[in-house]
Amino acid sequence: MTTDVQxxxxxxxxxxxVADDDLLLDVLRRLGITSVREGCGVGACGACTVLAEDHSxxxxxxxxVRYDGVPLTTADGLAEDDDxxxxxxxxxxxxxxxxxxxxxxxxxxxxxxxxxPTREEIAAHLEGNICRCGTYQEICSAIEATARRRQAENxxxxx
Amino acid sequence: xxxxxRVAAGGAVGERWARTDARAKVRGELxxxxxxxLRPCLDVVVHRSTRPHALIGSVDTERAMAVDGVVAVxxxxxxxxxFGNALMTGPAFSDQPCLAVDRxxxxxxxVAAVLARGLAPARTAADEIEVDYTxxxxxxxxxxxxxxxxxxxxxxxxxxxxxxxxxxxGKRDTNVNYEYTLRRGDVAEAAAAEGGRTVHEEFWCxxxxxxxxxxxxxxxxxxxxxxxxxxxxxxxxxxxxSVADLLGIPLNAVRVRSAPLGGSFGAKMYDRxxxxxxxxxxxxxxxxxxxxxxxxxxxxxxxxxxAVTGSMTADKDGRIVAATADVRYDTGAYADVGPRxxxxxxxxxxxxxxxENVDVRSRCVYTNKPSAGPFRGFGVPQVTWSHESxxxxxxxxxxxxxxxxxxxxxxxEGDVAPVxxxxxxxxxxxxxxxxxxxxxxxxxxxxxxxxxRRGRGVAVGVKAVLTPTIANAVLQLNQDASATLLISTVxxxxxxxxxxxxxxAEALCLGEGQVRxxxxxxxxxxxxxxxxxxxxxYHTGNAVRRAADAMRDKLLELAAERFGVAVTxxxxxxxxxxxxxNQQKVSIPELLHGHFGARGTTLTTEANFTTxxxxxxxxxxxxxxxxxxxxxxxxxxxxxxxxxTGRVHVEHLAxxxxxxxxxxxxxxxxxxxxxxxxxxxxxxxxxxVFDEGQIVNGTLLDYQLPSVLDVPDKITPIIVESPHRSGPxxxxxxxxxxxxxxxxxxxxxxxxxxxxxxxRLPLTPERILTALAEQxxxx
Numbered sequence: 001m002t003t004d005v006q007x008x009x010x011x012x013x014x015x016x017x018v019a020d021d022d023l024l025l026d027v028l029r030r031l032g033i034t035s036v037r038e039g040c041g042v043g044a045c046g047a048c049t050v051l052a053e054d055h056s057x058x059x060x061x062x063x064x065v066r067y068d069g070v071p072l073t074t075a076d077g078l079a080e081d082d083d084x085x086x087x088x089x090x091x092x093x094x095x096x097x098x099x100x101x102x103x104x105x106x107x108x109x110x111x112x113x114x115x116x117p118t119r120e121e122i123a124a125h126l127e128g129n130i131c132r133c134g135t136y137q138e139i140c141s142a143i144e145a146t147a148r149r150r151q152a153e154n155x156x157x158x159x
Numbered sequence: 160x161x162x163x164x165r166v167a168a169g170g171a172v173g174e175r176w177a178r179t180d181a182r183a184k185v186r187g188e189l190x191x192x193x194x195x196x197l198r199p200c201l202d203v204v205v206h207r208s209t210r211p212h213a214l215i216g217s218v219d220t221e222r223a224m225a226v227d228g229v230v231a232v233x234x235x236x237x238x239x240x241x242f243g244n245a246l247m248t249g250p251a252f253s254d255q256p257c258l259a260v261d262r263x264x265x266x267x268x269x270v271a272a273v274l275a276r277g278l279a280p281a282r283t284a285a286d287e288i289e290v291d292y293t294x295x296x297x298x299x300x301x302x303x304x305x306x307x308x309x310x311x312x313x314x315x316x317x318x319x320x321x322x323x324x325x326x327x328x329g330k331r332d333t334n335v336n337y338e339y340t341l342r343r344g345d346v347a348e349a350a351a352a353e354g355g356r357t358v359h360e361e362f363w364c365x366x367x368x369x370x371x372x373x374x375x376x377x378x379x380x381x382x383x384x385x386x387x388x389x390x391x392x393x394x395x396x397x398x399x400x401s402v403a404d405l406l407g408i409p410l411n412a413v414r415v416r417s418a419p420l421g422g423s424f425g426a427k428m429y430d431r432x433x434x435x436x437x438x439x440x441x442x443x444x445x446x447x448x449x450x451x452x453x454x455x456x457x458x459x460x461x462x463x464x465x466a467v468t469g470s471m472t473a474d475k476d477g478r479i480v481a482a483t484a485d486v487r488y489d490t491g492a493y494a495d496v497g498p499r500x501x502x503x504x505x506x507x508x509x510x511x512x513x514x515e516n517v518d519v520r521s522r523c524v525y526t527n528k529p530s531a532g533p534f535r536g537f538g539v540p541q542v543t544w545s546h547e548s549x550x551x552x553x554x555x556x557x558x559x560x561x562x563x564x565x566x567x568x569x570x571x572e573g574d575v576a577p578v579x580x581x582x583x584x585x586x587x588x589x590x591x592x593x594x595x596x597x598x599x600x601x602x603x604x605x606x607x608x609x610x611x612r613r614g615r616g617v618a619v620g621v622k623a624v625l626t627p628t629i630a631n632a633v634l635q636l637n638q639d640a641s642a643t644l645l646i647s648t649v650x651x652x653x654x655x656x657x658x659x660x661x662x663x664a665e666a667l668c669l670g671e672g673q674v675r676x677x678x679x680x681x682x683x684x685x686x687x688x689x690x691x692x693x694x695x696x697y698h699t700g701n702a703v704r705r706a707a708d709a710m711r712d713k714l715l716e717l718a719a720e721r722f723g724v725a726v727t728x729x730x731x732x733x734x735x736x737x738x739x740x741n742q743q744k745v746s747i748p749e750l751l752h753g754h755f756g757a758r759g760t761t762l763t764t765e766a767n768f769t770t771x772x773x774x775x776x777x778x779x780x781x782x783x784x785x786x787x788x789x790x791x792x793x794x795x796x797x798x799x800x801x802x803x804t805g806r807v808h809v810e811h812l813a814x815x816x817x818x819x820x821x822x823x824x825x826x827x828x829x830x831x832x833x834x835x836x837x838x839x840x841x842x843x844x845x846x847x848v849f850d851e852g853q854i855v856n857g858t859l860l861d862y863q864l865p866s867v868l869d870v871p872d873k874i875t876p877i878i879v880e881s882p883h884r885s886g887p888x889x890x891x892x893x894x895x896x897x898x899x900x901x902x903x904x905x906x907x908x909x910x911x912x913x914x915x916x917x918x919r920l921p922l923t924p925e926r927i928l929t930a931l932a933e934q935x936x937x938x
Contacts, residue, residue: 034194035187037421039372040453040859047372075187088185092177092825095833096652097184098373098421104185126867130859132372132422133652134836135829136867137874 005068009033010077018064024050025059028074035076035101039130046129049102050074056109073108075101084108084146091142095133102129107143116147170733171664172888175825176671179656180419192391192418193376193450200378200448201230201274203439204281206288207458208263208270211299211527211852212309215261216291218271223287228280231443232288234271235260238438245405246438248430250397252336252494253318255530257435263292264311264492265529266852267458272439274447297527299852301466301489304334304526311492311525312336323774324498336490337498337523339505341780343577344516346472346481354475358552359468359483363919364541364902365846366464366489368457369534370864371651373421375456377432379439380446386437387414391421393428393649393690395679401430402437410681417679420651424837425533427651428691429496431459457857461847462534463500464489465541467508471549477557479568481516482509482577484545488538490523493530497523503623504538506578506780510546511587511621511791512568517577519780527852535834536895537692539622540841540902544920547618547903552916561907562595562617562795569619572881579781580623582789584883584891587619590793590815593877597813598795606912611799613810614912619793620899623786624892625692626772631685632702634663635761636710640747642669643761644706647679647687648699653894654826655695659703661822662887666707667714668733685765693790693892696822698768700887705766713762717754718745788883791817792896794835794904796871800912802931805924807843807909809871816896817879820889824878830893831876838901840865844921 007014007027014031025048028036036059039047043058050059051073078085084107087093094100103126110117110125117125122140131139183189206223220232235258239246246260247253259270271288275281296309304311314331317324327336350357377390386406392398395415403413420427432449439447451459465488472481486508490497505521521542554564569587570576595601595617606613633645644663650656660674677684687699711731718736719726722743730737735746745753751760775782797811814835821827844863848856856862876897882889902920910916915930 034190037187037191037194037372038374038453042453042858042860044859045372075185078186085182085185089177089181092181092829094178094181094184095654095829096371096373096420096422097180097189098191098371098652100185101187104187123867123870128866130372130864130866132370132424132837132864133829134833134865134870136836136870137832138829140867 003065005065007031007067007072008069009072010074020063020065022064023060024062024064024067027064028059033074033076035074037098039099046102046106047099049105051105051109054109054112056106073105075104083149087142087145087149091138091145093135093138093142095135099129099131103131103139107146110143111147111150115150169665169668171661172822174661174823176657176661176823178654179660179676189419191373191421192389195389195418197378197389197448198380198446200446201276202278202281203447203449204273204278204285205269206271206285208259208266208268210263210292210294211266212295212297213263213292214295215259215263215270216293219289220271223273223284226280226284226287228276229273229284230276231274232271232284233439234258241442242405242438245407247316248401248405248434249318249494250320250429250496251318251324251498253316254312255430255493257438265527267529268492269435272435274439274443297852298334299526299528299849301464301487301524301526304524305487305522310334311527334525335522336494336525337501339502339521339780340778341505341517341519341578343781346483346516346518349481349516350472352474352480355472355480356553356556357470357472358549358556359470360549360918362467362469362545362548364465364544365920366531367462367841367845368847368862369424369426370862371420371422371424371426374453375427375432375451375459377436378448379436381440381444385412385414386441388433388437389416389418390433391427392417392433393420393423393651395649395681396647396686397429397689398433399681402433405434405437406441415681417649419678420649423651424535425691426460428533428689453859454857457854458529460495460532461491461529463497463531463538463541467542467545469545469549471553473553473557477559477564477567479512479514482514482546483518484508484542486521486542488523489526489528489531491526491528491530494523495530495532497531500533500538504542506775506785507539507621507623508542508546509577510550511570511619513570513574514577528849533691535837536898539620540899543620543899544903547900548906548916548918551907551910562591562600565619566591578785579783580785584817584819584881585621585789585791586817586879586881587621587791587793589879589881590791590817591617591619593815593879594793594795594813597875597877598797598811600795610803611801612912613797613799614908615795615797616904616906616908616911617793617795618900618904618907620896622790622895622899624697624788624790625694626787627770628688628694628698630687630698630702630768631765632699632706633685633763633765634706634710635763638748638751638755638758638760640669640673642667642674644674644676644703645684646676646699646703647684648695649679649690651690653830654823655690657826658696658822659699662700662703663707665888666704666711668731693894696890696892697788697886698770700890701768702766704887705768706764709764709766710762713764714747714750717750721745721750721753788891790891790896792899794897794900796904796908798905798908798912800909800927805928807905807922809839811873812871813875813877814897815877815879816893817881818893819883819886819891820880821878822888822890827878827893828876831897832874834895834898835874835901836865836870838898839869841920842902842905842922844923846921
């Protein structure tokens with residue numbers, strides 16, 4: 001069965017016809033959003049991560065039809081001055097870069113839930129994402145740096 | 160530094176420039192091959208063999224053709240009628256058809272291809288194909304395959320790529336497609352000397368998979384008498400030649416474009432999806448796209464499983480006097496580059512030690528499994544697993560500290576390696592000293608802590624760079640002083656675009672962001688042998704350096720002409736060109752504008768860098784110049800073994816590589832660290848498991864990869880720099896250096912912790928618990 005749904009991606013609305021078994025990953029890529037990528041097809045690597053109402057979802061396992069009207073965020077749609085992105089760039093938290101958008105979104109999700117995560121909490125949150133190049137240390141450092149930055153900004157604002 | 164090194168005002172080499180594409184990667188805006196806009200393409204899905212070894216009777220495609228959306232179904236037999244033996248491709252042996260012709264040789268081998276409008280009908284139709292097989296006896300075990308039949312191939316078919324394989328043409332009744340021997344001195348005599356000690360062991364490294372997270376992808380389309388390919392490949396120049404040979408068309412009728420790769424580690428090179436995409440697009444006069452699933456990617460290539468029977472002998476003074484290695488590489492159903500791996504690793508199979516008596520036999524063996532190919536380290540980690548385990552045991556036998564024992568025996572500058580080639584810019588001792596110091600090797604260790612046992616281990620690695628090879632660079636200096644660099648090196652995460660930009664910028668005093676590297680496109684970028692084997696920084700880097708030096712010379716000439724002074728009087732600086740004699744100055748934009756009389760013009764230079772070798776002797780394996788340079792690395796580790804769970808926990812991993820000179824220390828550290836983390840996986844859990852030829856863990860739910868939780872508590876990457884006399888600014892590559900000795904360093908630390916030697920990888924909790932139970936029972 002095909003349904004007309006409204007995909008809301010990075011604030012833009014798209015009306016698309018999706019089959020019941022269309023994967024969210026494939027529909028997003030059909031919309032030209034290529035920061036969302038297949039790495040395993042079984043929800044085990046995190047390269048296809050999107051945020052759905054601020055919660056991470058493996059779009060390779062998700063049926064698109066269930067995301068009718070749900071606000072979705074992908075890494076390419078983050079603000080130009082996004083702090084997580086800036087800290088990833090500053091930390092050199094990328095090698096081949098294929099998996100990195102997924103880690104950036106996981107960082108956003110974690111910091112929204114826990115503004116001051118420990119290194120262990122960061123690692124626990126990123127466990128389901130694979131960086132085959134082995135850039136984990138820089139990725140964790142970038143998320144820590146973002147937390148510190150937000151804390152400093154909050155202190156400045158409240159001062 | 161020696162040789163052609165000239166001082167450039169530079170300020171680029173040695174700097175931690177950000178990757179040229181850092182922001183695009185983080186935001187996900189970088190386009191990998193499958194992300195690029197394409198003309199409408201038919202999707203291709205293959206039907207795969209369900210048998211490890213069988214003759215193909217008939218292939219029934221009728222029901223597949225009837226699936227809505229299917230445009231064509233193509234079989235290997237149909238392609239063979241059109242292309243004959245040209246259908247058989249491969250870098251070392253022309254033995255692999257893109258679709259099996261009359262016989263399948265592994266479970267998962269492509270037998271027929273469906274072209275359809277959309278992936279879903281293509282997949283449905285591929286499942287509808289029925290193949291009638293007559294089963295043949297398969298051979299799964301590498302040593303059974305060495306011993307005799309059944310034979311995977313009736314006859315050996317060396318390709319034309321490597322001239323020295325010619326003598327194997329037409330050889331029958333064997334699964335051994337290549338054998339390299341290294342002989343020096345007299346092993347038996349040395350081993351029999353009085354007071355000597357010998358250790359020996361049977362080692363095994365299982366097959367593993369590269370698992371770059373980007374999946375394999377190739378698109379191809381026919382435009383009249385031309386074929387264009389967009390592929391996730393490390394080897395665009397090779398693919399152009401291979402496809403031109405296959406289709407029987409000129410090189411300029413084939414255009415191969417690559418894209419930034421989402422990792423590769425050896426998985427995306429030589430002939431992967433490209434031959435199939437090419438013949439389908441060509442014969443069907445259409446555009447096709449092949450997107451492999453993760454499960455299919457596991458079938459495309461693997462790292463060789465390898466059995467090594469090794470020994471090492473020390474004399475009464477603790478000098479290593481003899482070493483042997485009998486290596487059997489399981490290359491699967493097709494040779495791919497296995498014969499080269501067999502030779503390249505055979506020549507260093509006794510390690511980075513001064514040994515006068517060596518006997519190495521390294522064989523490449525067909526079995527009925529997916530084809531094994533190149534993987535970060537090119538077979539050398541498998542032989543290093545042997546020599547670094549042996550030397551550790553030998554040190555213990557001799558009652559000498561394992562690090563000190565190695566230090567006494569390591570090859571030094573100017574020493575001649577067992578293969579006959581002198582060492583240069585390979586500071587093994589410096590690497591060893593650095594890593595042992597980093598982990599506090601000589602400081603006391605708290606060996607027991609509850610159920611934990613703590614230990615330290617060390618290992619050293621050596622590899623010879625691929626030789627001979629060819630690199631080219633074309634450099635355009637634009638009138639506004641930005642530069643465009645045309646090379647066929649593929650950036651797959653190692654950061655080659657950034658490294659090459661820094662090398663070009665150094666000679667021209669350009670700044671960060673001023674040099675752009677064009678993605679490999681055989682219509683535009685010049686020939687480069689391959690992006691592999693850690694060769695690009697040195698080889699392509701040298702071509703880039705030469706092109707940049709030539710550009711600087713041109714600028715000096717133009718400025719001298721403008722100033723009316725001698726060329727030797729002009730200097731290129733960050734502010735432009737300056738005359739020492741009369742203090743005249745001109746910026747690059749002014750100079751080029753003045754010279755050409757127009758804005759937007761370009762000044763072009765080009766350069767080639769080609770290396771040569773002396774082929775090794777077929778009997779002794781000896782060569783006075785077998786390689787252009789050496790890679791040297793060392794790893795030291797401190798870890799705990801949990802005696803209750805069998806789990807290994809790495810507390811500190813120190814990894815060092817002699818890189819000659821670090822063009823970009825940050826990127827070097829990422830290679831040292833990234834290779835080490837991959838190596839931790841190989842040491843502790845990473846392996847492909849086969850049951851009668853069937854992969855049983857070929858999905859990422861089942862195949863374990865290092866996650867953030869597997870990262871050691873502390874990693875210390877250490878850059879050692881002993882400049883290479885002909886490296887660009889002294890530099891050499893680094894991509895493989897620390898993966899080579901990683902697994903044995905961990906196993907040596909486990910040995911130190913619990914007193915058990917593990918000759919088989921990986922060191923899973925199950926293996927460790929079993930061994931601890933046996934140890935306890937024995938005690």
